[in-house]
């Protein structure tokens with residue numbers, strides 16, 4: 406193990422989030438493999454669980470993780486929705502704020518040198534950042550407009566030979582919302598990507614075009 410090749414100092418599963426350990430470890434393996442092609446990007450950071458898998462992998466590959474989130478929560482995190490967590494509510498702002506939890510997790514994990522937080526709307530961030538990227542994880546909002554917007558904004562920025570990862574792909578509608586599954590199918594149908602790996606609700610695709 407080199408100085409750059411060290412794991413997060415806290416267990417990612419101790420941080421709020423929706424990614425399973427198996428999914429996180431698959432993401433980390435992929436990011437280490439393709440991190441030499443460019444930075445790693447995640448769209449949708451929430452409280453930092455996925456950053457704790459991707460950050461060490463990016464660092465080991467000699468790059469960084471750019472973690473994009475407006476930190477106001479997705480549709481499904483808003484009050485009255487299924488995944489609302491009132492502990493993340495900022496009374497003064499009258500809005501959700503996941504940035505303090507994210508920053509705390511990254512600090513406690515010893516990843517401040519490996520994780521760059523970009524507090525911005527996904528499409529604004531895509532305009533600001535220059536690819537190509539080694540790996541882009543789309544794990545943002547599940548509304549169709551949001552998911553399609555993320556696909557359009559980020560897919561073309563994946564380096565040839567790099568990877569696109571999509572979380573919350575549920576082929577059976579009984580298991581979850583459709584939009585992530587629809588953008589996954591779109592990615593395969595586009596000819597730009599080939600399916601590479603399936604782990605839980607995570608799909609990994611390799612950019613071929």
Ligand code: MG
Nearest residue numbers: 423544572573
């Ligand atoms: Mg997710």
